[in-house]
Amino acid sequence: MLDLTHRHKVLLYILIVILPTFLISFIIWEKQKNILFSKHEKEAVYMLDIHQSQIDRLISETKTRMETMALFIDQENNPNQIQRALKETLQQEPRFTGLYIANADGTIKIGTQPVSLHHDISSEKCFQSALATKKTAISEVHDKKLITICTPIVNQQKDVNGVLYATLSINYIQNIMNVLSPDLYIVVSDTKNNFLFSAGEKEKDASEKSVQTDITQLPWVLKASVAPVKPLEISQVVLTYAAIVYIFFNIIFLLIQYYLLKRKARLEEEKIKAQKLELVGTLAASTAHEIRNPLTGISGFIQLLKKKYQSEEDQHYFSVIEKEIDRINEIVSEFLVLGKPTAHKHKLYDLNQIIDEVMPIIKSEINLHRTNFQVHMDRHNPIRIYCTKNHIKQVLLNLTKNALEAMDMNGSLELIVKKEANLAVIKVIDTGKGIPEKMMEKIFDPFFTMKDSGTGLGLAICKRIVDMYGGTIEIESKLNVGTTVTIKLPLSNKS
Numbered sequence: 001m002l003d004l005t006h007r008h009k010v011l012l013y014i015l016i017v018i019l020p021t022f023l024i025s026f027i028i029w030e031k032q033k034n035i036l037f038s039k040h041e042k043e044a045v046y047m048l049d050i051h052q053s054q055i056d057r058l059i060s061e062t063k064t065r066m067e068t069m070a071l072f073i074d075q076e077n078n079p080n081q082i083q084r085a086l087k088e089t090l091q092q093e094p095r096f097t098g099l100y101i102a103n104a105d106g107t108i109k110i111g112t113q114p115v116s117l118h119h120d121i122s123s124e125k126c127f128q129s130a131l132a133t134k135k136t137a138i139s140e141v142h143d144k145k146l147i148t149i150c151t152p153i154v155n156q157q158k159d160v161n162g163v164l165y166a167t168l169s170i171n172y173i174q175n176i177m178n179v180l181s182p183d184l185y186i187v188v189s190d191t192k193n194n195f196l197f198s199a200g201e202k203e204k205d206a207s208e209k210s211v212q213t214d215i216t217q218l219p220w221v222l223k224a225s226v227a228p229v230k231p232l233e234i235s236q237v238v239l240t241y242a243a244i245v246y247i248f249f250n251i252i253f254l255l256i257q258y259y260l261l262k263r264k265a266r267l268e269e270e271k272i273k274a275q276k277l278e279l280v281g282t283l284a285a286s287t288a289h290e291i292r293n294p295l296t297g298i299s300g301f302i303q304l305l306k307k308k309y310q311s312e313e314d315q316h317y318f319s320v321i322e323k324e325i326d327r328i329n330e331i332v333s334e335f336l337v338l339g340k341p342t343a344h345k346h347k348l349y350d351l352n353q354i355i356d357e358v359m360p361i362i363k364s365e366i367n368l369h370r371t372n373f374q375v376h377m378d379r380h381n382p383i384r385i386y387c388t389k390n391h392i393k394q395v396l397l398n399l400t401k402n403a404l405e406a407m408d409m410n411g412s413l414e415l416i417v418k419k420e421a422n423l424a425v426i427k428v429i430d431t432g433k434g435i436p437e438k439m440m441e442k443i444f445d446p447f448f449t450m451k452d453s454g455t456g457l458g459l460a461i462c463k464r465i466v467d468m469y470g471g472t473i474e475i476e477s478k479l480n481v482g483t484t485v486t487i488k489l490p491l492s493n494k495s
Contacts, residue, residue, distance in 0.1 A: 009257075012253070012256070012257075013253060016249060016252060016253045016256060017246065017249040017250055017252075017253050020245070020249050021242060021245050021246045021249055024241075024242075024245045025238060025241065025242040025245065028237075028238050028241045028242070029234055029238050032234045032237050032238060033229050033234055036229045036233055036234065037209075037226065037229050040226050040227045040228075040229065041209065041211060041226045043184075043227070044184060044210075044211050044224045044225075044226050044227070045211050045213075047180070047181045047184050047224065048186070048211060048212070048213045048222050048224050049213065050180060050181075051177055051180065051181070051186065051222055052213050052214075052215055052216070052222060054176065054180070055173060055215050055217065055218065055220070056215060056216045056217045058095065058173065058176075059138065059217035059218060060217060062095060062149060062166070062168065063136045063138075063149065063151070065089075065093070066136060066149060066151040066164055066166055067136060067151055069085070069086075069089065069151075069164055070151045070152065070153045070154070070164045072085065073085075073101060073153050073162075073164060074153050074154065074155055074161065079110055082101065082110055083110050086099040086100075086101075086110065094172060095168055095172050096166055096167070096168060097146060097167045097168065097169045098165075098166065098167040099164070099165070099166050100164075100165040100166075101153070101162050101163070101164055101165070102127070102162055102163045102165050103162055104131060104160060104161075104162065104163075109162060122139040122140045122141070122142055122148060123139055123142065123148045125137075125139060126138065126139035126148045126149070126150045127148075127150050127163060127165065129150070130150035130151060130152045130163050131152060131160055131163065133152075134152050134154055134158070134160060135152070136149065136150065136151040136152075137149070137150045138150075138217070138218065140190065140219060141170060141190070141196055145169060145170045145171065145196075145197070146167045146168065146169055146170070147167065147168040147169075147170060147218075148165065148166070148167055148168075149165075149166045149167075149168065150163050150164070150165055150166075151163065151164040151166075152164075170188075170196065170197055171197075174188075174197050174198075174199050177199035177200070178199050178200060181199070181200055182200055182201065183200060183201065183227065184199075184200045184224055184225075184227070185198065185199075185200040185201060185202040185203070185224065185225045186198060186199045186200055186222055186223065186224045186225075187222075187223045187224075187225075188220055188221070188222055188223075189220070189221050189223070190219055190220060190221070191219045191220075191221065193221075196220065202225065203227070203228065208225075209225070209226045210223050210224060210225050210226060211223070211224055211226065212224070273445070276446075291328065291332050292329070292332055295325060295328060295329065295332075298325065299322075299325055302318055302321055302322060302325070305318065306318045346386050346387055346388050347386070347387075347388070347389070348384055348385075348386055348492055349384070349385060349386075349387060349389055349392075350382040350383060350384055351382075351383040351384075351385055351392070351417060351424050351426075351489075352377055352378075352379055352382060352383060352417065354389055354392050354393060354396075355375075355377065355396065355415075355417060357389075357393070358393045358396050358397060359375075361397060362396070362397070362400050362415075365400065365401065365404055366404065366413065369404045369407065369409070369411070370409045370410065371404060371407060371409075371410070371411045371412065371413050372410065372411065372412040372413065373412075373413050373414075373415075374412075374413075374414045374415070375414075375415045375417075376414070376415070376416045376417065376418070377417045377418075378417075378418065378419075381419070383417065383418075383419055383424045383491065384491060384492045385424050385469070385489050385490070385491060385492055386469075386492040387469055387489070391465045391468075391469075392465075394461065394462075394465065395461075395462045395465055395466065395487070396426070396428075398458040398459070398461065398462050399428045399462065399485050400413065400415070400428060401458070402458060402459070403428055403429075403430035403432060403483065403485075404430075406430055406432030406433055406434075406483065407430055407431060407432040407433075411430065411431045411432060412430070412431045413428070413429070413430050413431075414427075414428075414429040414430075415427070415428055415429075416429070419491070420488070422490060422491050423471075423488045423489065423490060423491060424488070424489045424490075424491055425486065425487070425488050426486070426487040426489075427484060427485070427486050427487075428484070428485045429482065429483075429484045429485075430482050430483055431481070431482040432482055432483060433479065433480060434477045434478050434479040434480060434481055434482060434483055435450070435475070435477040435479075435483060436479060440475070440477070443459055443475060444459050444460055444463045445460065446460040447460075462487075466487055466489070469489050469490070470489075470490055471487060471488050471489040471490065472487070472488045473485065473486070473487050473488075474486045
């Protein structure tokens with residue numbers, strides 16, 4: 001049975017690679033199919049134009065040939081010579097199936113074979129039209145699949161002495177069409193949509209789409225079926241594009257996998273840090289309580305000894321011991337905040353008032369360091385946050401203390417407090433020596449410090465407090481330029 005992680009990977013691969021590749025390949029297939037079908041359609045139109053031109057030219061040449069022969073017959077008085085000329089023409093011109101000379105009443109005077117001009121209505125109409133108009137006339141297709149062309153024999157006085165009568169087989173035209181386009185199925189019909197003949201082979205899966213054109217010299221319509229698009233025509237192009245798309249989405253999948261692995265590693269790292277911080281906090285809190293108990297006793301005995309030994313030298317030693325005890329108490333207090341910062345009760349405060357309360361302590365430190373100090377606050381608009389006052393004070397004192405210790409004399413410290421949308425923003429900007437880039441990842445780790453006498457708990461405590469309020473703390477720093485610490489806390493919607 002597949003494990004859940006592997007199943008997720010398979011599902012992700014299907015969603016990111018397989019499905020998009022299939023869908024895009026299908027779209028390309030359909031698009032390529034339409035392109036090829038349009039190409040086949042153009043090819044069919046092109047071939048129909050060729051057939052139209054070829055048939056029109058054939059009929060035009062036949063009419064010219066017969067008009068030339070009619071002129072020869074009018075000038076030639078020897079019937080044997082005319083008969084021989086008709087036979088030679090019939091042998092040399094495969095388009096003709098019969099050549100005759102008929103009188104005005106329709107009887108055959110000279111011909112290649114016996115025939116009656118009155119056996120077909122179309123032939124009769126053609127004959128009568130030639131007599132009446134004194135121009136070459138063409139009949140519709142006979143039942144015997146023949147076309148009749150009638151050319152009047154006109155003398156110099158413009159009188160009709162007879163009619164040169166020829167028959168053409170549509171098989172001749174059909175064979176030419178089969179030779180020119182054997183793969184294109186063409187249906188030839190008259191203007192009344194009566195089927196005459198077809199050319200080319202009709203495929204089983206032939207497309208229902210067709211194109212057509214009209215013949216100028218004959219009352220015919222040519223209709224060609226557009227050749228269907230075969231899978232082999234499309235497959236090569238589609239497979240090429242599908243391979244490119246597949247590779248592309250595989251790259252996307254690998255990038256997503258890399259991002260997810262990196263995100264997972266980051267979350268695990270944050271989880272480990274949180275666990276470490278929790279463990280450190282627990283140890284710190286328990287250790288702090290254990291340290292405070294003996295410190296209380298030591299402090300009490302020091303007070304007794306101070307009363308007993310009043311010499312100046314003894315008093316000096318006692319004062320040093322008390323200072324060190326105060327320092328130990330300060331470190332222990334930081335331990336307690338690191339361990340359980342949620343042990344306090346939160347209330348609604350104006351951030352401006354909290355800063356005003358802590359400002360005397362900050363200014364006293366600034367005077368000791370002889371540093372320029374600027375404060376930017378909007379005292380007319382309260383910035384209300386839900387917090388424990390001492391936590392915010394401790395954060396401000398830690399940040400200003402770090403900034404002052406990072407600067408030399410005559411440095412510049414700037415404190416900015418303002419609103420941004422639904423956030424309260426505190427910025428502490430100094431012109432100190434800055435933090436090396438390689439150290440930036442560790443600055444919030446407990447017990448990490450760049451100072452000779454620091455505990456490494458200041459920034460860890462600041463981050464713990466800010467995180468507790470759902471805020472963020474960011475540090476930007478450049479070596480020998482300065483550091484900017486930005487804290488964002490959510491504004492309270494309580495009045």
